[in-house]
Amino acid sequence: MEISFVYDIPTKVFFGNDVEALGEQVSCYGKKALLIYDGEHVKKSGLFDKILKQLEKNKIEMLEFRDIRPNPRHTDINKGAELCRARQIDVLIAVGGGSVIDSAKAIGSAYYYDGNCWDIISGKVPHCRCLPIIAVSTISATGSEMDNGAVITNEETKEKRVLAGQELYPVAAFMEPKLTYTVSKRQTACGVADIIAHVLEEYFTPHTGLTIVDSVMEGLIRTMLTYGPLAVEQPENYEARANMMWSAAWAINGFVSLDRSHNWSMHPLGHELSAYYDLTHGITLAIVMPRWLKYIKDDQSLPLFRKLGLYAFMLDPNLSSESMAIEVICQLENLFYQRLELPSSLRELNINDEHFEEMADKLCEDEGCLNGYRRLNKTDILTIYRQCL
Amino acid sequence: MEISFVYDIPTKVFFGNDVEALGEQVSCYGKKALLIYDGEHVKKSGLFDKILKQLEKNKIEMLEFRDIRPNPRHTDINKGAELCRARQIDVLIAVGGGSVIDSAKAIGSAYYYDGNCWDIISGKVPHCRCLPIIAVSTISATGSEMDNGAVITNEETKEKRVLAGQELYPVAAFMEPKLTYTVSKRQTACGVADIIAHVLEEYFTPHTGLTIVDSVMEGLIRTMLTYGPLAVEQPENYEARANMMWSAAWAINGFVSLDRSHNWSMHPLGHELSAYYDLTHGITLAIVMPRWLKYIKDDQSLPLFRKLGLYAFMLDPNLSSESMAIEVICQLENLFYQRLELPSSLRELNINDEHFEEMADKLCEDEGCLNGYRRLNKTDILTIYRQCL
Numbered sequence: 193m194e195i196s197f198v199y200d201i202p203t204k205v206f207f208g209n210d211v212e213a214l215g216e217q218v219s220c221y222g223k224k225a226l227l228i229y230d231g232e233h234v235k236k237s238g239l240f241d242k243i244l245k246q247l248e249k250n251k252i253e254m255l256e257f258r259d260i261r262p263n264p265r266h267t268d269i270n271k272g273a274e275l276c277r278a279r280q281i282d283v284l285i286a287v288g289g290g291s292v293i294d295s296a297k298a299i300g301s302a303y304y305y306d307g308n309c310w311d312i313i314s315g316k317v318p319h320c321r322c323l324p325i326i327a328v329s330t331i332s333a334t335g336s337e338m339d340n341g342a343v344i345t346n347e348e349t350k351e352k353r354v355l356a357g358q359e360l361y362p363v364a365a366f367m368e369p370k371l372t373y374t375v376s377k378r379q380t381a382c383g384v385a386d387i388i389a390h391v392l393e394e395y396f397t398p399h400t401g402l403t404i405v406d407s408v409m410e411g412l413i414r415t416m417l418t419y420g421p422l423a424v425e426q427p428e429n430y431e432a433r434a435n436m437m438w439s440a441a442w443a444i445n446g447f448v449s450l451d452r453s454h455n456w457s458m459h460p461l462g463h464e465l466s467a468y469y470d471l472t473h474g475i476t477l478a479i480v481m482p483r484w485l486k487y488i489k490d491d492q493s494l495p496l497f498r499k500l501g502l503y504a505f506m507l508d509p510n511l512s513s514e515s516m517a518i519e520v521i522c523q524l525e526n527l528f529y530q531r532l533e534l535p536s537s538l539r540e541l542n543i544n545d546e547h548f549e550e551m552a553d554k555l556c557e558d559e560g561c562l563n564g565y566r567r568l569n570k571t572d573i574l575t576i577y578r579q580c581l
Numbered sequence: 582m583e584i585s586f587v588y589d590i591p592t593k594v595f596f597g598n599d600v601e602a603l604g605e606q607v608s609c610y611g612k613k614a615l616l617i618y619d620g621e622h623v624k625k626s627g628l629f630d631k632i633l634k635q636l637e638k639n640k641i642e643m644l645e646f647r648d649i650r651p652n653p654r655h656t657d658i659n660k661g662a663e664l665c666r667a668r669q670i671d672v673l674i675a676v677g678g679g680s681v682i683d684s685a686k687a688i689g690s691a692y693y694y695d696g697n698c699w700d701i702i703s704g705k706v707p708h709c710r711c712l713p714i715i716a717v718s719t720i721s722a723t724g725s726e727m728d729n730g731a732v733i734t735n736e737e738t739k740e741k742r743v744l745a746g747q748e749l750y751p752v753a754a755f756m757e758p759k760l761t762y763t764v765s766k767r768q769t770a771c772g773v774a775d776i777i778a779h780v781l782e783e784y785f786t787p788h789t790g791l792t793i794v795d796s797v798m799e800g801l802i803r804t805m806l807t808y809g810p811l812a813v814e815q816p817e818n819y820e821a822r823a824n825m826m827w828s829a830a831w832a833i834n835g836f837v838s839l840d841r842s843h844n845w846s847m848h849p850l851g852h853e854l855s856a857y858y859d860l861t862h863g864i865t866l867a868i869v870m871p872r873w874l875k876y877i878k879d880d881q882s883l884p885l886f887r888k889l890g891l892y893a894f895m896l897d898p899n900l901s902s903e904s905m906a907i908e909v910i911c912q913l914e915n916l917f918y919q920r921l922e923l924p925s926s927l928r929e930l931n932i933n934d935e936h937f938e939e940m941a942d943k944l945c946e947d948e949g950c951l952n953g954y955r956r957l958n959k960t961d962i963l964t965i966y967r968q969c970l
Contacts, residue, residue: 195758195823196597201590207839208585369584401820402827403804404797411796418792431790434584438791450596503892 195401197450203338204364207438210371211242211328214285215250217364221324222282224253226275228296229287230260234330237374243287243328255279257299260288263345263352263466263473264295269309273302276323284325286362290334290473294342296325297360313344313355320359327362330371332423332436333383333474335390335444337365345467351554352467367441369433377424381532382474383436384420388413388524389458389477390443396488396496397452406499409448413504415439417523421531457568458484461576464551469543478534482525483579487572489517538580548577584790586839592727593753596827599760600631600717603674604639606753610713611671613642615664617685618676619649623719626763632676632717644668646688649677652734652741652855652862653684658698662691665712673714675751679723679862682716683731686749689714702733702744709748716751719760721812721825722772722863724779724833726754734856740943741856756830758822766813770921771863772825773809777802777913778847778866779832785877785885786841795888798837802893804828806912810920846957847873850965853940858932867923871914872968876961878906927969937966 206213218225225247234240247254257275259268275281276299286296300323302309311317327337336342341356375383391409415435422432442448461484462476489497497517501507505523507516529536538544552573568576595602607614614636623629636643646664648657664670665688675685689712691698700706716726725731730745764772780798804824811821831837850873851865878886883902890896890905894912918925927933941962957965 194597194819198602199594199596205588207588208583213587401823403807403824404800404828404831407800407803408793408797411793411800414796415792430583434790435792439793442793502895506891 193401195451199446199450200358201338201361201446202363203361203445205338205367205441206364207367208369210368211239211246211366214243214326214328214366215246215252217326218247218252218283218285219250221326221363223251224255224280224282225285226255226257226272226279226281226283226299227285227287228257228260228272228292228299230258230292231288233374234287237371239287239328239330239371243285255281260292260295262291263470264291264298266298266308266310266313266344266346269295269298269302269313269344272299273305273309276300276303281323284323285328286325287328287330289329289331290336290343293325293327293329293336293362294334294344296327297322297336297342298344298355299323300325301355301357301360309344310346313353314346314351315353319355319357322357322359325360325362327365328371329365329367329437331375331379331383332372332433332440333379333386335387335440335442337362337367338441338445340446341444343463350467352463365441367437369430369437372433372437373428375427377427377533379472380424380427380436381420381528381534382472382478383440384416384424384532385474385478385481385528385534387420387436387440387443388416389462389481391448392481392485393456393458394448394452395500396493398492402451405448405451407503408442410500410503412439412443412448413500414506417505417527421527424532457488460555461573464555465538465543468547468551469541471541475535475541478528478532479536479538479580480576482521482528483576485521485524486579487576489521545578545581548574552577582790584840588835588839589747590727590750590834590836591752592750592834594727594756594830595753596756597758599757600628600635600755603632603715603717603755604635604641606715607636607641607672607674608639610715610752612640613644613669613671614674615644615646615661615668615670615672615688616674616676617646617649617661617681617688619647619681620677622763623676626760628676628717628719628760632674644670649681649684651680652859653680653687655687655697655699655702655733655735658684658687658691658702658733661688662694662698665689665692670712673712674717675714676717676719678718678720679725679732682714682718682725682751683723683733685714685716686711686725686731687733687744688712690744690746690749698733699735702742703735703740704742708744708746711746711748714749714751716754717760718754718756718826720764720768720772721761721822721829722768722775724776724829724831726751726756727830727834729835730833732852732862739856741852754830756826758819758826761822761826762817764816766816766922768861769813769816769825770809770917770923771861771867772829773805773813773921774863774867774870774917774923776809776825776829776832777805778851778870780837781870781874782845782847783837783841784889785882787881791840794837794840796892797831799889799892801828801832801837802889803895806894806916810916813921846877849944850962853944854927854932857936857940858930860930864924864930867917867921868925868927868969869965871910871917872965874910874913875968876965878910934967934970937963941966
């Protein structure tokens with residue numbers, strides 16, 4: 193099987209050293225910046241003042257945009273894009289986690305489209321340009337600070353869609369592990385689930401070829417098994433926070449998907465839950481993941497479970513592949529539901545099967561949505577959702 | 582220990598698909614290209630004609646430069662730079678392995694300096710600009726196609742020096758595994774030794790922090806242990822050639838050195854041998870590496886040997902660290918001298934200790950040269966060289 197890809201991850205990363213070089217980086221792209229952020233924590237932590245100082249020093253004019261909610265809405269994106277056009281913004285500074293950085297990507301794209309941004313997010317209208325984005329990551333989870341995608345929700349239609357394109361990679365990303373010391377236990381745990389989910393989506397796809405790509409994935413899982421719980425239990429453990437930060441970026445920046453299909457099958461199951469119940473992304477993934485893994489475990493995927501068991505979970509090579517797969521899933525369940533204290537079922541969140549049919553129909557409508565390791569049909573989706581109850 | 586680095590690997594890689602997008606890429610940087618290559622094999626294989634077609638299609642004017650020898654000489658670099666200035670070249674296309682691509686980097690830098698290029702290579706005169714380079718890799722070894730360094734020799738003074746800088750990263754690299762099918766068994770074996778050496782130089786350094794960087798290194802070694810011998814024994818094994826190609830790039834493009842010191846201590850020992858005896862880089866490394874590993878094995882490095890044994894060589898966790906270190910070195914010796922059939926000693930190459938004193942003095946003069954895992958003094962260097970006899 194021949195391998196063919198273009199490797200092009202253009203984001204320049206400033207790891208450590210706080211936001212020292214921010215002003216200089218912003219200057220490369222213009223003189224008028226929109227600062228996008230979502231909460232008081234950016235002000236309370238002193239980060240806001242540091243950024244302000246950087247911008248003043250480099251004579252950057254700055255406007256603020258704070259209309260960001262978790263699971264960002266397309267209506268807010270429209271507002272942001274309008275503001276950018278009205279005030280002739282040159283560059284976006286996104287300070288936060290996935291919601292903020294994803295919003296910046298959607299705003300930067302919508303800036304070049306003079307209509308409802310949902311047209312480009314839903315794929316009705318093509319897009320190929322985006323305002324330059326400089327990301328300051330304050331939570332290790334989605335990896336949006338170094339990837340080319342954004343997830344936006346349409347509240348009216350209860351749809352959650354992915355906007356993707358080479359132009360969406362931030363031009364620069366600031367990753368300072370200490371900025372994540374104040375991330376709550378729950379949010380940190382959700383980040384761990386998110387990072388592991390990004391890796392496993394790619395791992396369980398056919399036609400792999402470059403073992404070094406597999407090694408990176410196995411290394412990412414091993415890193416999260418070690419440092420994920422540590423970051424939750426010791427919020428100021430530098431090594432744990434640093435490892436989580438770098439892993440979040442590499443789980444999704446494009447490296448691990450180089451030699452394989454880009455279609456995912458676990459995330460859409462989670463996205464649909466978020467769209468209906470406004471749940472944190474990581475929580476939906478922690479609930480769905482073990483059920484999804486059990487469901488896709490078959491003769492085709494067993495060798496992958498074995499490899500994962502050997503190189504990421506360091507299991508005894510004498511175990512059978514079947515036992516290894518069971519042990520991998522069991523260890524993940526223990527990680528999520530015991531050590532990270534994440535909810536283990538939908539019932540715990542007072543969610544019943546009321547909307548399952550509707551959600552499954554929506555997922556089946558969206559053609560490209562469930563083309564991962566194996567195509568899940570409506571019955572499959574319903575079965576997995578029911579197992580999540 | 583805090584971690585601080587700037588991640589900026591700008592090379593865009595076209596993996597597979599031959600040189601399909603070459604013309605388009607060259608056009609991004611100008612209309613006049615210098616094609617640098619070193620041998621008939623580029624013409625015989627049909628690659629030259631394919632490149633020509635790409636350039637014609639995109640109306641690129643092309644000049645040829647073929648004065649490249651293995652262990653490239655600074656006198657040839659001067660010639661190349663002069664030609665570029667005289668003919669107002671916009672972009673360099675380097676087709677070959679390390680010698681060719683390194684030459685392009687030195688020529689592209691010397692282009693901006695109106696004197697003897699050795700001034701900038703030896704560090705006497707600073708440099709910060711380079712003509713854009715598009716690399717077409719025909720051998721998997723040095724990784725020059727995706728890194729920021731070039732090694733150039735001064736024949737008169739018998740010095741071999743490294744030119745390095747962010748501006749030396751090729752703007753684009755074409756990696757087509759099939760182009761390496763015709764690389765000889767010996768050259769392929771040398772490439773394996775080179776790739777492993779690049780990884781181990783970085784692995785055996787103190788103050789690591791990001792485990793995912795370690796995982797990449799362990800994955801690269803594991804990949805080379807599997808696919809290195811396979812590429813030698815089955816030259817047209819696509820999977821082996823593809824894995825070697827991607828590993829060569831990632832062993833040295835900067836990723837694995839992100840969180841550690843950049844100073845190397847094994848390569849200078851090899852470079853000095855090449856400078857005196859015009860030996861292939863990989864051969865010097867295969868001879869030096871096991872001796873160097875035995876020499877640096879001590880209480881400080883033992884935990885690293887253990888990690889390497891566990892995750893790259895998949896050794897039994899019940900082994901003591903000492904036994905694991907011995908087993909790692911033993912397996913490398915078997916790989917190089919048995920399976921890859923590389924020379925196991927200097928004596929085999931009719932080299933005696935005649936110049937050892939002189940070489941050791943040269944290495945000690947060059948301050949930054951031996952600051953790797955531990956500082957090697959003249960006695961250390963002489964001991965290692967004598968063990969190579």
